[in-house]
Amino acid sequence: MAQYTLVSGSVGLITLHNPPVNALSAAVRQGIVDTVERALSDPKVKSVVICGQNGVFCGGADIKEFGTNMSGPPLVPMIHTIEAANKPVVAAIEGSALGGGLELALGCHYRIAHSKARLGLPEVSLGLLPAAGGTQRLPRLIGVPAALHLITTGRRVTAAEALQLGIVDQVTDHNTVDVAVKFALSVEGRSLDARCISTYPCPCPSDLDALFEGVMQKVRQSARGAIAPVACVQAVRAAATLPYTQGMEQEKELMATLFTSGQARALQYCFFAQRAVDRWSMPGGARWDTSKPRPVHKAAVIGLGTMGRGITVALAEAGLSVVAVETEEKQLMEAKQAISGMLERGAKRHGVAPAPDRISYSQNIQAVADVDLVIEAVFEDMALKKKVFQQLSAVCKAGTFLCTNTSALDIDHLASQIRNPELMVGMHFFAPAHVMKLLEVVYGPRSSPQAVATAMQLGKKMGKVSVAVGNCQGFVGNRMLKPYIEQAFFLLEEGATPELVDRALEEFGFAMGVFRMSDLSGLDVGWKVRKGEAEPGVASGQPARIQQDHRYSPLGDLLAEQGRFGQKTGRGWYQYDKPGSRVAMSDPWLHSFLEEYRAQHGLVARRIDHQEVLERCLYALINEGFRILEDGIAAGPEDIDVIYVFGYGWPRHRGGPMFYAGMVGLAKVLEKLEHYHQAHPDVPHLQPCSLLRRLVTSGSPPVNRWREVIKKLHSQL
Template identity: 80%
Template sequence: MAQYSRVSGTVGLITLLNPPVNALSAAVRQGIVDTLDKALSDRKVKSVVICGHNGKFCGGADIREFSSPLTGPPLIPLIQGVESAAKPVVAAIDGVALGGGLELALGCHYRIAHSKARLGLPEVHLGLLPGAGGSQRLPRLIGVPAALDLITTGRHVTGAEALQLGLVDKVTDRNTVDEAVKFALSVADQPPNSRRVSTFPCPRHPDLDALFEGAMQRVRQRARGALAPVACVQAIRAAATLPYAQGMERERELMATLFTSGQARAQQYHFFAQRAVGRWSMPSGARWDTTKPGAVHKAMVIGLGTMGRGISVALVQAGVSVVAMETNEKQLMEAKQAISSMLERGAKRRGVAPALDKIRYSWNMEPAADVDLVIEAVFEDMALKKKLFQQLSALCKPGTFLCSNTSGLDVDQLASETRHPELVVGMHFFAPAHVMKLLEVVYGSRSSPQAVATAMELGKRMGKVSVAVGNCRGFVGNRMLKPYLEQAFFLLEEGTTPEFVDQVLEEFGFAMGVFRMSDLSGLDVGWRVRKADGLLNVSEGHSARIRQGCRYSPLGDLLCEQGRFGQKTGRGWYQYDKPGGRVAKPDPWLHGFLEKFRTQHGLVAHRIDHQEVLERCLYALMNEGFRILEDGIAAGPEDIDVIYVLGYSWPPHRGGPMFYAGMVGLQKVLERLEHYHQEHPDIPSLKPCNLLRKLVVNGSPPVHKWREFLKKPQSQL
């Protein structure tokens, strides 16, 4: 709803009221229509201010209403009504003006913003475009290039940047509503005719064709297969080339197509899933809303390789004092330089001073005695980590949380080396750790709810989406990656090429196919893990393609034996022009090697099509996701989907693997897995898991109902 009052004698003040972000629900839209009517018909009122309750202007259309038929006044005529008002209307922008919220402000005749307010049109992240006139008004106000940038990236700008762009008329550091009321008084006598953005001509640009071609190329590159960014460019093109009314018609058509697309549904699901994972629970019954996190003022990061450096930067940027530790003096010096320049670059981007005084460096563990939390980021070597946890346990003050940035090792084993296993959790960051938004928080069987709450909260402070998961090999993300990678290798053995597999996966929407991704992250990483797992030893009398009783592909190991570790050595699944080169080129040597391998093992290459690549790679991964749910390692499908979209470049417009399974149809996923498992009975990851069968038997319920079919966590409290 919206509240109305008259202030300073002649200003009608409309306050949007719908906590927490004053989204434009049916009631709010009705409230705006009614209160605007009141203000315009009150003869004492000379000008109007629209603001939001509780320091937030408006977070946009109410996304929750998108899944049901529209009720209440529609937004487009509402904003048109504001714009055509005969009295000047001023938007007082505090907190946020996003999506429909900014579109409402664009319909106002003046915009006054707080310097720290965030403004933007983020609809593209919801699979939509700014469909309440935003795609038509914004380019008219700030020009086509700036509008293309804001609308296709969905990025937020501060009030200060908005002023530079010409998006707002004035910025203040004081009380925005007071300033807006003063402003409204000053323009009360000026008819707003010349202030209606829809009547502005779109600023001319010397080469519109080149501009739009470039924009289209960029959006296609950034989000392969996503409809919304393309539609955003098309809508802005309409603004630049058509009269306003026709542009609005084009915006409406494009919006209608997007609105009913599966992609918009997937991205809106992802929006709510990101928020749902914050409401974590543990099998013990402990929950996010009943557990208080511990305070973390000072933290120590041990091991300053790529991960440790990124984690240190993320902590400092979150305001935590950091002791960064590395035993090798040369590496310590290199890390210090790298961290300082990362902090300086980050501070420059955010327009603040780098917090270099928040971090100090140490080559020994002594400072651990005085910190609230330690994050260990040394090599993925269990013996090394265990030793470290023993030492930390003896050295740290009581109550210090001990966290491991392991990407898949057993958190319980680490905890058992300490005096207080309840203080131990996994904090699995993703590289680069100061950039990637995902954090897997891994609770072991003895982790206390407070330790989990502390890691979750710290992740949030670092600007990450933290997902609490149970302890198992690879946790959620890497556990699901294993069958996906395996299928890709098997497909090579059976007749295809890395280029074809990558092409199929990239067309699906992954930024990189599995082989290009492996080359980038280094083939030797997995090789070392397989070595440690004893998988490199072929038992006498057994085929090299069978290990531990199951089908195994030695292809990756064979490449590593040749020193082909991927990009860093200039050779891997592809060839590169030099070690460290980035452009992957097909490698005739690799094709010959595959042929030789098949001959050696009596394999006859057969034609593998697009569908088989996609189904075997993705359905095997999804099947593992169902197993993870069945095992209670993830609390719900949203947790898995958030992990995959934010940590493994799963295309957001496909929601995440579990959401995608629902989109494909659980029955179909089950049938195809059964088919492939029949063809390859020696690949256990293709055997459909029981939960998938159970869901199909129960009529394939939608993803938000799956939790009803999972084992209820048992309370041990």
């Protein structure tokens, strides 16, 4: 769909129309082909302007067409036709020009952008590369190093940066289409030989081989197994070393390989899963679209430790007025200084003015009397949180939503402390709260749909990916994390080392393995949680065999008891040069400790390979995910996958744990769990979940059809 109008006597104005982002669907591509042909054959038309309707140029390819037999005109010949036109074609870029949208603009002879526009080639985030000439034209226009950075990261740039790089010819604060039309009139009749980017020589540094070698090494390291960034480097190298037509062939071949890869399917699944979690539902069928969120203009944060500070910053950066409460004067002074610094750094990063005036500080909880919503972020202690909510219930105005930032405590138990339990939900942020994208919105049996909708909407306003989950120990993310970590401990008892376990998980795609992550977050954190859970029979130094009816490993507790808290103390599962250092080094003491531990408890070390590490850790985590679906804590597999990708470092190119289980094959996951549970009958988390068995019996349907099986299962309970 593209509309054609003759304006200013001689300018053919082509307007793309496909809400909301004017994606390049088959109908839009056909519309462009038809209107361009009409403009070029019309003797009245001396120049052409291409724009998008409703303030957006073009958001790129229509991802819904991926995986189907794509119809309509192909994009590459269409762009070549525009570039080869004998009349100047100007792109009027408003809103965004992304992916195929930017490639379309690069095929035009001139580009005019509004100052608030954003431009980029984000295909790498979908496991692909810009395959309509983006990898060939952009390096010719802005040089190899700058093009490599944009294409391999998918980063979007502002109009000002695009002008500086040379992507656009002009930036305006006025009506972009009007400016583009005037510009088109001014260049009518000019030679276009110097405006066809495909004919440009690629500006290359003299040490081209060294440049690509360095970039490839860096990309492989940061990609952690993802193949698309590597293919992007190879495509840009083709632009730098081959004629344009051969470079285009190389781009096409690389794209064909990526397009059919499992990684592209996983990344595209992540794209849609992120949107699916917006359509949350609660038991009983209540949905967000029937539960209108209440607007939140003023919020409060109680407790200004690490999490409270980050939440305060996230609220302020979202434009809310914030009352920040901390009863300890020293902690309050430190928090003020820290929050001010965080706001300044955030403002600098986003190119805006900091907003410290949005935050008021107080030592008195009475200061929250007139807010719309409160987020409690005090220490993870049930008695302390109960006391805070009793105070809030007495102080806050009627209808104030009361939220807790707990990572595991019972929401319903806290709701019982307030006058209106329907106003209570959990808002589980992830550290650092002003940076991490994930927010678990936890509803209890008494939480109202409006309270959940309000928390979800507030999360969206803060730029979070919000996922609504039910109330249970650890909710979704931390509940699944427990068997994952548990298996890592058991593997150490059986003969593995922290280095072996971490290496296997990092080669799989995690930024950090279990033990490096434990050292970063602090062994004392998990130790306090485990002591709070009061595992039966787990006193200091107790054997790892069977505690009542299940196995428990005290290894983490034993290290914590010796003050080995990880990076903060310079010793944990690894050793560090000094407290606070982030460089993990193998610790001979730890290896001796493990040998002594095994000898003390009659455990014979055996050889453990990477495959067993992955199967034991990941399949135990996945199995708990199936239990969560079976229990109705998460509405569908997409919810779990989004939580793990955005909150727990699951590699995006693996799609999330539940998607990964489908890729591996549910029958294989079931078979392996049965094998390991036979070998370790004292580990309940290895016993295959009945939902997993049911899905295998149903023929292992694809992940997007699991909801049907889950719905049937729940209806029979």
